[in-house]
Amino acid sequence: MGLKNSQYQAIMREYEQKQLRSRDTLARHYAEVYTRSPEFQSLDESISILSVQYGKRLLNGDDLAVESLKSELAILRKQKDELLQSCGFPSDYLEPSYECSQCRDTGYIDNQKCRCFKAAASRLLYEQSNLKDILKTENFNSFSMKYYSDNYIDPKSGRSSLSVMKDALAVCKDFIRTFDQEHKNLFLYGSVGVGKTFLSNCIAKELMDAGFSVIYYSAPALFNMFAQSTFHKDDTDAQNIRHYAFDCDLLIIDDLGTEFTNSFIASQLFTCVNERLLNKKSTVISTNLSLDSLADLYTERSFSRITSNYIMLKLIGDDIRIKKKLMNREEV
Helix, strand or coil: CCCCHHHHHHHHHHHHHHHHHHHHHHHHHHHHHHHHCHHHHHHHHHHHHHHHHHHHHHHHCCHHHHHHHHHHHHHHHHHHHHHHHHCCCCCCCCCCCCCCCCCCCCCEECCEECHHHHHHHHHHHHHCCCHHHHHHHCCCCCCCHHHCCCCCECCCCCCEHHHHHHHHHHHHHHHHHCCCCCCCCEEEEECCCCCHHHHHHHHHHHHHHCCCCEEEEEHHHHHHHHHHHHHCCCCHHHHHHHHHHHHCCEEEEEEECCCCCCHHHHHHHHHHHHHHHHCCCEEEEEECCCHHHHHHHHHHHHHHHHHHHCEEEEECCCCHHHHHHHHHHHHC
């Protein structure tokens, strides 16, 4: 999942509409003020005339005249502010209003995409994916501890699946709570059906609702995209998608190890993990692999980067999908 040219243009059209709405609102405000106070309009016209004179004198190097004009402009602007408030208007009534004050509804700050743009891209991508419906049901409100038991004990740690999940849940919620202040990464591993993807989806929904850009990929889809962008340099859609995978606030890589693994895949995983670490962009990875298998499949470099920079959460327990089926049968 990533942003294509057509999707990029759709977002930019939204920004154009925001700017038009802002200009229309400002024009209505000016018309309202001019109707209520013709004197205010006269002051505006005087300021316009003086500003032109100021510009001409500035170009001609007439410093004394420039200082005099600056003083006159300051007096007229002060009169405008006082008149505006005496008519009952807020002091910022004739200031442009923006939905995003950071980029002023342009989507960019110093040629870099604003957070609001990234969030808009994330929302658009989720709208056009099957995850939109999934996140309606897989979120913290629907998360249940009833599928984790005190009786399921991990022989290595001696801890129950219920205890492990309580701790994991606390870590995930802290990850969300501090997301904007601390750079953290999560690695969720364990056997099939213990809730790794569910937890990833819970995190995705919370951060998207908070306005962060979140991109989800299954591991096979992610590496297919990397291959397309690597071997087809003229594919602008693939290049854009790669950019968003590296640049989004949170990248979720689900089911690592289900893809066909080779040296290219291993190198791409390292590049992705390493680049996001260097740029302080958070990543959540889930896998059914053991840590030994991770090192064997993806090289020691990737293994080292992940184990030293990610919070490692091993989830244990019975396959929840099977438990749900059994519970449904019992209820019937």
